[in-house]
Amino acid sequence: MSIVDLTSMGESQAELRKEINDRLSRLQEDVSDYCYQCAKCTSGCEAHKLLELEPHKIVALLKRGLIDEMVNSDIIWTCMSCFKCRERCPQKIAPVEILFALKNMAVASGKQIPGKYSTILQSVLSMGLIQDIQEVTMRDTKTKKRGDLDLPALSKPSDPAKFQAGLMKIAVEKL
Amino acid sequence: MLGESYMRRIGVFVCHCGVNIAQNVDVDALTTYASTLDGVVVAKQYKYMCSDVGATLIKGSIKEHKLDGVVVAACSPRMHEHTFREVVNDGGVNPYQLEIVNIREQCSWIHSDRKKATEKAKFLVRSGVAKAKLLEPLQTSTLKVTPNALVIGGGIAGIQASLDLANDGFKVYLVEREPSIGGRMSQLDKTFPTLDCSSCILTPKMMEVANHQNIELFTYAEVADIEGSIGNYTVKVRKKPRYVDIDKCTGCGDCATACRLKDRIASEFDMGMGKRGAAYMPFPQAVPLKYTIDAEHCLFITRGKCGDKPACREACAQKAIDFDQKEEIVDLKVGAIVVATGYDLLNPESLYEYGYANSPDVITTLELERLISSSGPTKGEILRLSDQQEPKSVTFILCIGSRDETQCTWCCRIGCMSALKHVYLLREKLGDDVEINVCYTDIRSYGKGYEEFYRNVRGLKTNMFRGRPSEVCNMGDHQKIDVFDTTTNKLFEIKTDMVVLVPALVPRADAGDFARLLHLTLSGDGFFLEAHPKLRPMDTFVNGIFIAGCCQGPKDIQDTVSQASGAASRAATILSKEELEIDPLIAVVDEEVCTGCGICVEICPYEARILNEKTKIAEVNDALCTGCGACIAACPSNASIHRNFTKKQLLNMVDDII
Amino acid sequence: MKRKFALYPGCIMSTEQYAYEISIRETLPLLDIELVDIDGFSCCGEPLKSVNQLMMLYLSARNLALAEKNKLDMFAPCAICHLALSECRYVLGSNPEMKGRINGMLAAEDLTYNGTGEIVHTVDLLHDRIGIEEIAKHVKKPLKDIKLATHYGCHAIRPKEIGRPVDSEHPMKMEAILSALGAETAEYPEKLDCCGGLLQINLDESALAKAGQKLKAVHEHGFDGLVDVCPWCHKMFDARQTKAGETVAAKLDLPVFYLTQLLGLAFGVKKEKLGLEFNLSPVDKIQIG
Known part of the structure; x- marks a missing residue:
């Protein structure tokens, strides 16, 4: 059995997802699974208006295990690290920390590091x-x-x- | 003593609990093992020992093998101890010569290794048999029931419970700490989903309470202390001085008109938006229809001087104003208590980003109720507090602090519907041109008629944004809200005149203190804990005390009234009996050993211990003792004994398995 | 009573934002704070958190260990450094295994992180440790007739969970300090908005736009100037103000100060000693003293 994203043919990457959640659980108490998509993070995201970052979507994609899609995307590098999403999340999820983890993964996988x-x-x-x-x-x-x-x-x-x-x-x- | 009660004819009955026990414990092996134990004359097993067939099996075995003690190896005693006591009693064995061995919660459910679990079950049964051999036959005693009820809290829950009990023929004391009964419901304008006028349906009930011959009403009063136990509580009620003789007061209002502080004090009833004087009635339909003088503000009381003479006293033709009134304590004797103390709204200042502390144009649902109400501070006109202008745009934000791990983890259960109701009422009052926005997380319209109401509101040109704003910015003449709408995947900027926050429902600020006073338990959320969430939702862990309404957890008026009637019925079950049986599994004192040190008196949380002044020996009040065991642990000379949990019995259980 | 702190300068303040360091070294000793310089500090690691989080933890632990070795609490005037150091302490404090790993690596430089030292930032040092009353005593030339907007910087206020020097949603400590100095402050809706600073690394245009939007808002609200307490933020608002303005089609001329510069001015310290010549925004517009 499998679940496939028919727009990108992406499949859930359970191992990578586990890796990110393990990494997060060392930095904070809770992991992304509890997200109920209220999008409070995106409503207040400093990078959203300028660069179209959607933190709630990052959390949703992580929950679905579509990690490669994010690691290979430039969008993860648009976060300004203002920490507003982490501060105000009603479920104590920290999209900003998920983004740090994804960026680290991109670097570790040998992708070119952007900018300076x-x-x-x-x-x-x-x-x-x-x-x-x-x-x-x-x-x-x-x-x-x-x-x-x-x-x-x-x-x-x-x-x-x-x-x-x-x-x-x-x-x-x-x- | 030991020799006489030493039992040797024990029967062991092993339950499979369907597969709950049988799949992790080898019940065949366990039964065979039990039959070999010293003192056991028969061991049997059955799929459901708690069924009729199981009961017949036990009763038959008692007769056949002339049993004088029974061990049932099954689920937790909290589940079926009562059932098996009756079975054993029917079979002819004293019900207290039954020992339950828990091989489900404490064995099969928590272990996965079947072999080891079976070994553990054997130890547990062996130990149970060791105790059963020493169990003493006990007799229950009885006590007389005082057929009066106390209802604490005069909101809709307390009103309903009082009326039900009073109509059943019981004397009811209703204690309310505010000057009037009515509670939160009296502050509401209309109720969802039927849009009944809240006062119109509540006021008749309030009047019924006022006029009911079986109800004695104590307003502006609080429960100060409570003693006794189920069937016989003595309650001290503190009547705060209202400085008005309510027998003389006609409710004419001359005192309030004359009060020098008229319209100078924020009205609690109007959520601080309206003003009252120090002599006041909270709202026009108050019950009792009497005035109260607020001692915190009254010039004569706080400063000893109010002009030449207190203006209210001069104005009162009935001479009802009495500044010599003192606090009064009244003792009430009751057999059962219904607690219906209600809820508070979360103060949205704890979520500073939503701007409640920043602008008068950010208000809560309860404040909007008062603005909409024709008896409210604006006489029913919807006006912004900043400039007294009618808003052209109103935006609701739901789940303020609800479903929030940093605030209140629970759903408030009324927020969605109350917001939708307000949308309907605002559309009605402000017309088609006003813009109404609702930022929601999920709309929960689960009650009867609720989903249909939600559909209606969607049709009322309501802008529904599925998303939670991150903040409300005060732009001076308007509020700005950015909200990401997950239905369109777009960020919207809403410029609006007025923001209505729908805050979480929280326990009363003093719920913890009150729970300690009544020995009630709080659940993790701070509301009063029910004895069982499904099967005993109105009961508490204190026998004879029941809970109703939002003090148990957030709920709408429908559920509140249902629960109140339920609680009244539970209380009536007690009050309708002349006598109650007392469980004999409580503490006793070995008079020969007691040194009269008094430690047990201090430690007893139920005030069940007294030191006999003459004999200098501690005594147990059987009616109050719950068998909690605190005195047993505390007694330095081992004089406190818990019936059928004696040291000898417990040590025998341990000795037998090591 | 003299209080001693290790001054942790961080990269940006010590290699570029000299005005902050000059004004700190000039004003804090007036308040009986002794600043100790320790050789061997490195980057706090925060700008590298995107590249490798472990590196950030290691670098911060290393710096904290250096201060510990000198038995000193740490004063980190940069909000970004302060967050990195605080997060390091937060994570290692609750994760002994990670602490062990980090310490294993630190051993190469003969360092051990214990987590015993305190970490302070400019705002809490002034507001909580020294106190408003003490600051007010030193004011010789009150800042009269100016209305200032404050900018705390995201890293100074969030995340609350880690423990920050000021409240995350309603920070008011700078307002209290400025009011003691005689200046007027006011709330404004964009107060908690980001300066965009960290985005300079890879999306410079957006970083400038972010700063530009905030500067424009502060200007439109009628403030005479903006006060900040972080070299990254200050660089965006002060040194890069003109460019930031271009991104939002505005010609900006808003004076931007470090809090410690205003502190010095109110204390009667000469302008030259507060590094004011380094501010590229038109600070001369405001006549002080």
Whole structure:
């Protein structure tokens, strides 16, 4: 027996669904199964009006096990992480956390990481911070950077090699 | 003593409970094993021991084998102990020389390994037989019943229960803490799905209560304390001073007109939207039709001075105003109690995002009831509170705090229908041009005539949005709501003049304190817990106390009235008897061992223990003792004994299996 | 009584949003707060949560462990960092197995996370630890005749479940602080709306549109300025204001301040010492002092 989505020929991926729910249950109490589709999340979604993200649909697709459809879609990368959906859900479900899990899955499956995420990741791996000291323009159009100011030296990992080794270990581990 | 009651002719009866027991416990092996136990002269099994055939089997065996003790291995004693006691009694054995061994809830249902479950069942039966050998024959005693009833709460549930009991011929004391009976229903304008005028159907019943010769009404009064048990309760009722002699008051209203605080105090009845004075009557159809002086606000009471002389007292031609009135405690003797204390609405401020705290134009359903009511603060005109203008658009949001794991997990059961009713009434009052929006999660129109009513409302140009808004934004002259409608898969922006929230129904704020006073139990949601959700829905775990209406859980008027009549009938079952049997399975005191320390008196939750001042020995009031066992555990000298749960009997059960 | 905190600067404040750091270092010592600098901090991990959640937990635990090693509570002025650190503490606190795994990895750098330290943000540090009364005592030049809108930042207010420095639906601590400084504040419907900051990473246009919408609303409500407490939000509202305005077809000139900058101004600290020259929004429009 099987259930198939005839628009995409997608089938329920029970294993992946379980993986996401396990991952979520480590971060919060309840999983998506309790959702009754009131769509309070989408009514208030900061990304919906601009980018058409529908958190309630994400939860529904997860319940149906149609994971690939989401992992392969750009829509999961439109979330602004405002956490409003998690805050206000009457069933204590956190679409925002489901989206984080889906994005992690997309990355782990080798899909190209969108935007500057790779740059940020590279920067954190190499120096511990998402970016190095920037030269910034002031209101009078002059520019300055940290060293020009009366501020202490930038705090960053003192042994980058050791730090990087630690992070690399995680990159291959699963939550 | 032991020697005399030491029984040796025990019969063991093993029940299959269909397959409930038999599929996980080898009943053949168990029966064979039981027959080998010391003292057992017969062991039998049957598919349904609680059936007539099973009863005949037990009775026949008692006769045939001259049994003097019976062990039934079946379901929980909560289920069928009573049944088997009667069977054993009919068979000629003292009903208290029966021991139930629970091999269903405590064995077959909770284990999956059949072999091990059978072994466990053997241990349980062996231990049961060990106890049965020591069980003493006990006799029930009786007590006289006081044929009066107390009904707490004068809403529609309390009114219905009172009238039913009074019409059955019992004396009824009805206690209501507000100045008038009527409760929530008196605040409503119309009722769904028939659109009966709420006052029109309620007021006659209120009048009937007022005039019924069997009903004594205590308004502005509260239950302060309760003692006794089923059949004989003594209840202390605290009558708050209303500073008006109700025998003299004619309800003319001259005091209210004269009150210096007239129209200066928010009226509770009008949900704070209307104003009253310190001398007031909550609503025109109040029963009793008497005025009350609100001690919290009255200038004369709070400051000792109201102009030269209290204006109300000067105005009252009947000289009914009496500032010397004091709180009064009245003792009532009753045999049964019906609790009908009602509900509160969830304060929507706990869901700040819905804007209730932010704008006067976001109101609750109960507030809308008062706006629609012709006796309400706007005389029935639908006006926004911010500018006293008629709204051109009204939006309802359902399930505010209901079905919500962060607020109230339950469904309020009346929200959908009450919102639909309001839609109908607003359409009637405001005409075709007003825009009416309803944001719902699921419409639950389950009652008789409800679905048909929902259909009607759909036809009234109602914009139904299937989705829950995330927030209500106060834009000053209007409210803005974004709602994702799952029927069209679109996000809609609603700009509306007035928002009506449909909040969850919650237990009364003091339900917990009240439950402690009456020894009632609360369910997880904070409402009063019924003894059984299906089979004893009006009973509580305290014999003689029954519950009706929304204090037990949210329900509509129809269900409330039905439950109230049911509770009255349950109470009448007790009140109609002259005497009641008392279960002998309660505590007794070994007078030779008791040191009179008094710990049992302190620990007893039912006030069933007293210390005899003369003999300095603790005593048990058989009528009050429930056999809970608290005193047995607490007694430092082992003088407290629970009949047929003696130390000797229990140790024998343990000794026999280790 | 002097209170000591490890200052956890986070990436954006320490490499770009200098005004926040300058004003923090200038004003908090006036309120008897000693800020201790610890070498070796890394990114909090929050911007990488989309890539790898475990990495976020590891990075936050690592930073918390560093503060613990120095026996100090942590002051994280960035709302995003504050959430990452708080979530790490929340998750590891209820999941001993995960805590064990993380600690196993931290051992390589000779660190252990116990979860003993506190984490504070600018708003609760000022409002709860120092207190309105104490702040009011330091006011020398009250902020007169200005009406300010507040922006707390999503990460500072949500999710409540994790424990945030302010109420998630009705945050009022900044209002209380600003009122102690003499300024007027008011509620506005868009108060809890997002700045779009994190979306800069992959959908920059949308991020700007989000910020633009909010700025436009604040402007239309007649506020004289906007106050924030997060370097990501501030970057959107201040440094990128002109661009944000373009996305909503508005020419915006709304002064945007860090709360600590206004704190300093009200305390009589010189403008130059509060990094105000770094604000790209027209903060000069408002005459203070």
